[in-house]
Amino acid sequence: MSVIELTINDRAVRTEVEPRVHLGDFLRETQHLTGTHLGCEHGVCGACTVLVDDMPVRSCITFALACEQQQVRTIEGFDNDELMRRIRHAFSIHHGLQCGYCTPGMLITARDIILRFPDADEARIRLELSGNLCRCTGYMGIVASIEAVLQDLRDNPIVAQDAPREIPREQIISTPATFQTFTATADEAVKPAAPDAVAAARSEPTAQTQRKGWTAIDDSFVVPFPLEKVWAFMGDLPSVTACLPGAELVEHDGESVKGKIAIKFGPMSANFAGAARLDRDDAAHRAVMRGAGQDNISRSRANGDVTYTLTREDGGTQTRVAVTLEYMLQGPLAQFSRSGLVKDFVRRMIADFGARITAQLGGNAAPEAATEQTKFNVGSLVWSVIWGRIRRLFGKAD
Numbered sequence: 275m276s277v278i279e280l281t282i283n284d285r286a287v288r289t290e291v292e293p294r295v296h297l298g299d300f301l302r303e304t305q306h307l308t309g310t311h312l313g314c315e316h317g318v319c320g321a322c323t324v325l326v327d328d329m330p331v332r333s334c335i336t337f338a339l340a341c342e343q344q345q346v347r348t349i350e351g352f353d354n355d356e357l358m359r360r361i362r363h364a365f366s367i368h369h370g371l372q373c374g375y376c377t378p379g380m381l382i383t384a385r386d387i388i389l390r391f392p393d394a395d396e397a398r399i400r401l402e403l404s405g406n407l408c409r410c411t412g413y414m415g416i417v418a419s420i421e422a423v424l425q426d427l428r429d430n431p432i433v434a435q436d437a438p439r440e441i442p443r444e445q446i447i448s449t450p451a452t453f454q455t456f457t458a459t460a461d462e463a464v465k466p467a468a469p470d471a472v473a474a475a476r477s478e479p480t481a482q483t484q485r486k487g488w489t490a491i492d493d494s495f496v497v498p499f500p501l502e503k504v505w506a507f508m509g510d511l512p513s514v515t516a517c518l519p520g521a522e523l524v525e526h527d528g529e530s531v532k533g534k535i536a537i538k539f540g541p542m543s544a545n546f547a548g549a550a551r552l553d554r555d556d557a558a559h560r561a562v563m564r565g566a567g568q569d570n571i572s573r574s575r576a577n578g579d580v581t582y583t584l585t586r587e588d589g590g591t592q593t594r595v596a597v598t599l600e601y602m603l604q605g606p607l608a609q610f611s612r613s614g615l616v617k618d619f620v621r622r623m624i625a626d627f628g629a630r631i632t633a634q635l636g637g638n639a640a641p642e643a644a645t646e647q648t649k650f651n652v653g654s655l656v657w658s659v660i661w662g663r664i665r666r667l668f669g670k671a672d
């Protein structure tokens with residue numbers, strides 16, 4: 275058992291907790307706050323949503339211990355919140371609930387949407403709500419409730435309500451002109467970028483400042499081989515693909531490739547099929563792989579650019595590979611793209627990619643083929659990420 279100190283609904287709590295207990299169970303079983311509902315317990319349905327330091331989190335996949343010294347707010351903690359009072363009233367008027375199981379999570383998410391997007395239209399509301407599932411209402415009443423509260427706030431602002439929460443630019447995902455269910459494999463979804471578009475992308479500054487709705491992750495790794503050898507290897511698309519966990523090359527023609535990548539992140543599985551184009555600058559030892567794909571299971575779409583730049587290190591005996599991954603997800607998986615856990619997960623993938631390249635260049639081990647076993651290994655990265663976070667929480671080196 276470990277001792278935890280946190281604040282729950284403005285009440286200071288100090289108690290013992292098992293390190294592996296998740297926040298949802300902790301709230302329900304030890305704090306008797308049963309307004310937090312547990313549905314899937316896999317981070318998918320959103321029923322268990324609570325606020326931690328004013329950010330909505332899924333309490334079923336958050337360790338209670340990770341909330342040390344933080345402010346947790348459950349649905350029971352909004353009794354004096356005028357905005358929540360209006361949202362509850364609107365849900366009642368507009369039939370935003372039936373059985374009520376999803377409702378605590380829906381209300382907390384709705385409040386967060388209203389605070390972040392005071393001018394949200396229906397498309398924005400549906401996009402932001404896509405991480406909360408309701409099996410009863412068909413969502414019409416829930417969306418109408420949020421629209422009604424937004425209008426009400428314009429007509430009758432709340433004095434002293436929480437200020438709208440500032441949204442980091444990279445967390446804003448653009449909405450389609452008209453919100454619609456994604457159709458499977460539209461051609462545009464898998465079309466690689468034109469060469470001049472790739473060239474233009476190369477000269478763009480960092481994605482966070484330029485591309486609304488994209489998430490950018492920078493990382494690097496060092497391989498103990500001279501730059502020329504690494505550069506030549508990185509141009510061999512089948513070999514590079516084989517070093518990417520879960521990736522499979524379907525066909526390639528010069529600089530253009532078609533392929534698949536299987537991702538398993540906890541309960542989520544996705545198999546993105548798509549196409550990409552590699553553009554290399556031999557003088558600068560810099561390359562951009564720009565691609566797009568679609569997961570036909572979740573009907574999520576992804577656009578992504580991987581930029582890598584090679585520089586000599588240690589007198590030329592080693593090479594640093596600086597990688598920038600920029601991506602945008604649309605559809606049901608979009609909700610996961612913004613979490614810190616996913617960013618850590620991607621960083622682990624980049625590190626794993628570097629280790630595989632080192633092994634391949636050294637002739638020590640052939641990279642695994644894209645098999646079920648590879649997918650499993652990708653999934654297991656999640657646990658190393660979570661373990662790394664726990665170690666950091668307790669001040670130990672990762």
Ligand code: FES
Nearest residue numbers: 313314315320334
């Ligand atoms: S119970 Fe937590 S997301 Fe479903």
Ligand code: FES
Nearest residue numbers: 372376408409410
């Ligand atoms: S009201 Fe029943 S699941 Fe949403």
